[in-house]
Amino acid sequence: MKAMKNIAVLGATGAVGIEVLHTLERRNFPVGRLKLLASSRSAGKKLRFKGKLVAVEAVTPDSFQDVQIAIFSAGASRSLEFAPHAVKAGAVVIDNSSAYRMDPQIPLVVPEVNSGDMRKHKGIIANPNCTAAIMAVVLWPIHQAAKIERIVVSTYQAASGAGAKAMQELEEQSRDILAGRAAKKEVLPHQIAFNVFSHNAEIADNGYNGEENKVVQEMRKMFHEPQLKICATCIRVPVMRAHSESIVIETGRKLSPEEAVKILGKAPGVRLVNDPRNNYFPMPIEASGEFDVLVGRIRRDFSAREGHGLALFVSGDQLLKGAALNAVQIAESLADL
Amino acid sequence: MKAMKNIAVLGATGAVGIEVLHTLERRNFPVGRLKLLASSRSAGKKLRFKGKLVAVEAVTPDSFQDVQIAIFSAGASRSLEFAPHAVKAGAVVIDNSSAYRMDPQIPLVVPEVNSGDMRKHKGIIANPNCTAAIMAVVLWPIHQAAKIERIVVSTYQAASGAGAKAMQELEEQSRDILAGRAAKKEVLPHQIAFNVFSHNAEIADNGYNGEENKVVQEMRKMFHEPQLKICATCIRVPVMRAHSESIVIETGRKLSPEEAVKILGKAPGVRLVNDPRNNYFPMPIEASGEFDVLVGRIRRDFSAREGHGLALFVSGDQLLKGAALNAVQIAESLADL
Numbered sequence A, B: 001m002k003a004m005k006n007i008a009v010l011g012a013t014g015a016v017g018i019e020v021l022h023t024l025e026r027r028n029f030p031v032g033r034l035k036l037l038a039s040s041r042s043a044g045k046k047l048r049f050k051g052k053l054v055a056v057e058a059v060t061p062d063s064f065q066d067v068q069i070a071i072f073s074a075g076a077s078r079s080l081e082f083a084p085h086a087v088k089a090g091a092v093v094i095d096n097s098s099a100y101r102m103d104p105q106i107p108l109v110v111p112e113v114n115s116g117d118m119r120k121h122k123g124i125i126a127n128p129n130c131t132a133a134i135m136a137v138v139l140w141p142i143h144q145a146a147k148i149e150r151i152v153v154s155t156y157q158a159a160s161g162a163g164a165k166a167m168q169e170l171e172e173q174s175r176d177i178l179a180g181r182a183a184k185k186e187v188l189p190h191q192i193a194f195n196v197f198s199h200n201a202e203i204a205d206n207g208y209n210g211e212e213n214k215v216v217q218e219m220r221k222m223f224h225e226p227q228l229k230i231c232a233t234c235i236r237v238p239v240m241r242a243h244s245e246s247i248v249i250e251t252g253r254k255l256s257p258e259e260a261v262k263i264l265g266k267a268p269g270v271r272l273v274n275d276p277r278n279n280y281f282p283m284p285i286e287a288s289g290e291f292d293v294l295v296g297r298i299r300r301d302f303s304a305r306e307g308h309g310l311a312l313f314v315s316g317d318q319l320l321k322g323a324a325l326n327a328v329q330i331a332e333s334l335a336d337l
Helices: A015-026 A076-088 A111-120 A130-146 A164-178 A210-223 A257-265 A320-336 B015-026 B076-088 B111-120 B130-146 B164-178 B210-223 B257-265 B320-336
Strands: A005-010 A031-038 A046-049 A052-058 A069-072 A092-095 A124-126 A148-156 A229-233 A242-251 A270-272 A293-300 A309-317 B005-010 B031-038 B046-049 B052-058 B069-072 B092-095 B124-126 B148-156 B229-233 B242-251 B270-272 B293-300 B309-317
Touching: A005 A015, A005 A076, A005 A320, A015 A031, A015 A046, A015 A320, A031 A046, A069 A076, A069 A320, A076 A092, A092 A320, A111 A130, A111 A210, A111 A320, A130 A148, A130 A210, A130 A242, A130 A257, A130 A270, A130 A293, A130 A309, A130 A320, A148 A210, A148 B148, A164 B164, A210 A229, A229 B242, A229 B309, A242 B229, A257 A270, A257 A293, A257 A309, A309 A320, A309 B229, B005 B015, B005 B076, B005 B320, B015 B031, B015 B046, B015 B320, B031 B046, B069 B076, B069 B320, B076 B092, B092 B320, B111 B130, B111 B210, B111 B320, B130 B148, B130 B210, B130 B242, B130 B257, B130 B270, B130 B293, B130 B309, B130 B320, B148 B210, B210 B229, B257 B270, B257 B293, B257 B309, B309 B320
Parallel strands: A005 A031, A005 A069, A031 A052, A069 A092, A092 A124, A148 A229, A270 A293, B005 B031, B005 B069, B031 B052, B069 B092, B092 B124, B148 B229, B270 B293
Antiparallel strands: A046 A052, A148 A242, A242 A309, A293 A309, B046 B052, B148 B242, B242 B309, B293 B309
């Protein structure tokens, strides 16, 4: 039996924090003591873990004594504030925020892709952006087989990416519109119900929004391909919690759809949903709650250099592979190190 | 004043037919006599046109006497059955179905793109697929300026593309799910509420569905570019009636985003919604009911040959530019011939 680890979860009451608890349970992670941390606003709430209620404590610099692994899902500013304390106390921080992802000293990890990068960690391991994580787990085995040289991706991103309140907003706006009332915007800047809009992350000088730039930079870092060419368009859609991605790739060597299907059929963390006869392919409602990322619509891109282009469609749970599951997988790999 | 034309609308009670009537009104088309035609099931219904109620008649081979322009929106099999009768009676048929679009004898027209093709019509003019029409009106001025060589497009297609019943299904499924009930599937093969799915048109041997193949073939025909390279991924999203498209193009000559903005800013049928500072770009709820197709997110594609790549995002009303408006614009051009 594996050694028990004392775990802290910062941001335990958030959409991702709750999924971290579920995932630790579902994967039977050897949790020793469990510390649930959040802002003082959420302190005193109780969350169920393995049938027992655990009280949420207000996070302080001293919260991390005797913690071996701290999973942070409370936003970048909380991570910057508390990760140094956790590391000082001897914990390894798995950080779900963007705070440390592009720090060259800090590994950015999808375990199916680059778990080796964890070996050189100095106390913090970054969990990638949800869209990048879902893409990476599918594209990595193809990259290994045929060297991906270019990716053009358009996303269909769920409300969960903006947190539990955005999911509630999608529900409430939908109710209001169906009842003939105006939709109220409080969390997201544009109506999400019965609408799609360009991801609301700030637009940088290069014309891309923050989400798109994260996808480009994080994919390059995880794949160890600093020049990998990526064009990303990130769009929000009225879906609760799984992201979908329409991906078109160009490979250095020729790769047939049949070969790609074979590769993806045995790829870890990936499940083929690729049934053209029944027009049955990945859908976010079927990816929701699933650990595996669904992939299908695998077909030749006839607009690319002959034999070098492939198109595919992917759906993965934003809160699981896009966040909580990947963090717990990193914790599992740490326990194995 | 322009000469009045006697108009027949076949499929008058459908989602597109009703928009044809609204559009004839909104554009003050010189309608002489108006004949509303549908299947016998809808005969006797009354629709309002310019304040007067007009009775719907059951279509027969003899319905087209004294009709100058017949706008068909009743599906391909009705078009194949009745268009020959309409032509024989002396009408010009503007056909919104896929029946004649790829017939080399029949012009396929978006007036802003290739109205010249209408001159050689032999009684039937085809109205393109909605996704192709919305794309064509935006990309044509760019093609003229810089020769588009490749298009990679992923779509966000509204329920209206599958008709009024699919729009109702989106509403009913949304209501059911919000009330904790299971979603009933009757019109579309997969749940559309709070979900996205690969377009349900049949998958052809090349791995692409019927909608995607239409986009490729129809774009090539309208642009007179039989070799134009296009990779299309058509996806349905829970939106009522406007299609959005994430488009990445490669041009033969270099084209900067600034130049593309200038070109699109004065393109007919197109409205720029391109405000990076406020993160405000085309959205289907704002394109709904609009004649213009909205375009924004105009930016360099750094993954393409330097200076030759552009990305953009488009929303256009599927029932208007994607169907009824384009048909009425063809009728206007005919009246001008």
